[in-house]
Amino acid sequence: MRLWILIVAAVILSSISLFLGATNITPTDLLDFSSDEAEIFYISRIPRLVAIILAGMGMSIAGLIMQSLSRNKFVSPTTAGTLDAAKLGILISMLFFAGASYTQQIIFSFAFALIGTLVFMQILNRIKFKDAIFIPLIGIMYGNILSSITVFFAYENDLLQNIDAWLMGDFSLIIKGRYELLYVSIPVLIIAYIYANRFTVAGMGEDFAKNLGVRYKFVLNLGLVLVALISTTVVLTVGVIPFLGLIVPNLVSIFKGDNLAKTLPHTAVLGVVFLLACDIIGRVIIYPYEIPINLTVGVIGSAIFLIMLFRGRAYAK
Amino acid sequence: MIQVKELSKFFGKKAVVDNVSVTIETGKITSFIGPNGAGKSTLLSMVSRLLNADTGEVLLDTNDIRRIKSDDFAKRVSILKQSNFMNVRLTIRELVSFGRYPYSKGRLSEEDIKFVDQALDYMNLTDMQDQFLDELSGGQRQRAFIAMVIAQDTDYVLLDEPLNNLDMKHSVQIMKILRKLVDELGKTVIIVLHDINFASVYSDRIVALKDGRVIKEGPTNDIINSDALKQIYDMDIPVQEQNGCRICVYFNSH
Numbered sequence: 001m002r003l004w005i006l007i008v009a010a011v012i013l014s015s016i017s018l019f020l021g022a023t024n025i026t027p028t029d030l031l032d033f034s035s036d037e038a039e040i041f042y043i044s045r046i047p048r049l050v051a052i053i054l055a056g057m058g059m060s061i062a063g064l065i066m067q068s069l070s071r072n073k074f075v076s077p078t079t080a081g082t083l084d085a086a087k088l089g090i091l092i093s094m095l096f097f098a099g100a101s102y103t104q105q106i107i108f109s110f111a112f113a114l115i116g117t118l119v120f121m122q123i124l125n126r127i128k129f130k131d132a133i134f135i136p137l138i139g140i141m142y143g144n145i146l147s148s149i150t151v152f153f154a155y156e157n158d159l160l161q162n163i164d165a166w167l168m169g170d171f172s173l174i175i176k177g178r179y180e181l182l183y184v185s186i187p188v189l190i191i192a193y194i195y196a197n198r199f200t201v202a203g204m205g206e207d208f209a210k211n212l213g214v215r216y217k218f219v220l221n222l223g224l225v226l227v228a229l230i231s232t233t234v235v236l237t238v239g240v241i242p243f244l245g246l247i248v249p250n251l252v253s254i255f256k257g258d259n260l261a262k263t264l265p266h267t268a269v270l271g272v273v274f275l276l277a278c279d280i281i282g283r284v285i286i287y288p289y290e291i292p293i294n295l296t297v298g299v300i301g302s303a304i305f306l307i308m309l310f311r312g313r314a315y316a317k
Numbered sequence: 318m319i320q321v322k323e324l325s326k327f328f329g330k331k332a333v334v335d336n337v338s339v340t341i342e343t344g345k346i347t348s349f350i351g352p353n354g355a356g357k358s359t360l361l362s363m364v365s366r367l368l369n370a371d372t373g374e375v376l377l378d379t380n381d382i383r384r385i386k387s388d389d390f391a392k393r394v395s396i397l398k399q400s401n402f403m404n405v406r407l408t409i410r411e412l413v414s415f416g417r418y419p420y421s422k423g424r425l426s427e428e429d430i431k432f433v434d435q436a437l438d439y440m441n442l443t444d445m446q447d448q449f450l451d452e453l454s455g456g457q458r459q460r461a462f463i464a465m466v467i468a469q470d471t472d473y474v475l476l477d478e479p480l481n482n483l484d485m486k487h488s489v490q491i492m493k494i495l496r497k498l499v500d501e502l503g504k505t506v507i508i509v510l511h512d513i514n515f516a517s518v519y520s521d522r523i524v525a526l527k528d529g530r531v532i533k534e535g536p537t538n539d540i541i542n543s544d545a546l547k548q549i550y551d552m553d554i555p556v557q558e559q560n561g562c563r564i565c566v567y568f569n570s571h
Contacts, residue, residue: 196423200407201418206367207396211365211367212415213386213388213418214418257406258405258407
């Protein structure tokens with residue numbers, strides 16, 4: 001798995017993504033800035049591409065950090081309640097502050113995602129039976145509990161449709177002015193890269209980290225903050241994208257191992273390639289209409305996940 | 318020199334380590350032995366700062382170890398603990414390189430790379446340095462971790478039951494390496510051992526613990542005799558001399 005091949009694939013898929021859609025746009029249209037085609041290109045196509053790239057990188061790296069810190073290959077924002085906690089946060093902000101501003105939603109969603117993940121890590125600490133499959137099952141159950149609380153209060157307060165909108169990861173609604181929050185993931189990714197070695201060391205366990213003079217608790221908490229930040233921004237702009245943070249880091253790990261300093265770039269770019277491919281498939285299959293991204297990623301992702309489960313038990317033990 | 322002074326650790330009300338004072342001599346192998354639950358591992362964890370003591374102190378030379386910066390401490394004292402779920406996919410070389418983390422923070426200098434190469438060479442791992450840890454046998458993995466500690470280049474090397482899950486051949490191999498670390502590289506090794514005969518054959522000094530207290534302490538030959546062993550293990554253990562080694566024949570004792 002060479003980095004440059006992944007980058008070339010990402011570039012090719014990006015250009016397909018830019019020129020694919022109900023309105024036929026050719027590169028020459030773009031020369032005329034006042035044309036409708038150019039406008040669509042700048043208001044819709046480019047933001048969509050940027051959103052896919054940032055979300056793809058972000059969710060994959062978030063998954064990678066979580067798998068390293070929890071020392072479990074199957075833990076990710078989807079299987080540890082992070083995304084469900086973020087949704088609950090948005091709901092609470094809407095319930096308690098009538099017409100909550102975007103900023104309030106962000107703060108609440110972030111706080112809940114962080115606390116939700118911390119609680120999961122605490123549960124993890126107390127479980128003696130650390131089976132590779134058992135842990136994410138606990139995480140999924142925990143996420144479903146959070147989710148059911150969200151749905152209950154949303155139902156009571158006639159907010160169910162809003163909830164559905166976040167449940168549904170969808171890039172078709174991304175236009176200029178509605179995705180910029182995702183840029184938060186850029187500094188987050190830079191910090192993740194700077195701390196890559198410390199995450200790897202922390203992933204070898206507390207005793208191992210302490211032996212090398214690494215402040216384990218600090219690195220752990222930093223990692224969880226980064227994960228919560230990425231998850232929040234993605235849920236608020238795109239919605240839930242399942243499996244991404246689970247599959248991509250695992251595919252890279254099989255080939256390249258778990259040294260984050262080495263695998264982080266691969267993971268980020270493969271995340272982009274995977275998400276772009278799923279998005280393009282979703283846009284082609286019932287052209288000119290499209291299938292939301294969480295459906296395509298869900299179907300393709302769960303298939304890959306199952307293959308990994310059956311073939312990879314030995315690898316993930 | 319490491320001096321342990323009146324060290325205690327309580328889990329709940331029970332003192333797991335109870336007012337222990339011990340001096341570790343440099344340039345020697347010191348083994349901690351004793352029955353299960355004697356507090357050997359807990360003591361080792363406190364000496365290596367993995368656990369905080371409830372009372373008492375540990376002095377490295379003349380400094381209280383709690384006052385030493387974690388970077389500096391990691392350059393003086395290393396600890397290997399047995400970890401049951403090591404499923405991280407690192408290559409041997411990557412693992413050994415992390416031994417240089419206290420010095421390099423992950424950006425290896427020329428000098429760091431030299432240390433890593435030497436450590437791999439010393440442990441005969443150069444040929445297999447690009448293999449992943451999860452593809453190795455228990456003995457190879459243990460050697461990789463010891464190579465990491467060698468690269469870490471600390472004066473003191475602490476090991477918690479390094480022979481666990483190893484067969485006889487690999488156990489002997491690991492103990493010979495530890496002996497070499499002391500005799501050739503001048504390290505000080507402190508080791509928690511279950512097998513009393515490995516302690517007898519390879520260590521210079523033995524600290525025997527029981528119920529959280531030091532019950533016997535001294536040069537190996539002062540400890541490996543039937544009288545002392547009776548006090549430590551409550552067993553009548555005949556000791557036989559074989560090629561200059563004292564072997565405890567405990568298998569049919571009572």
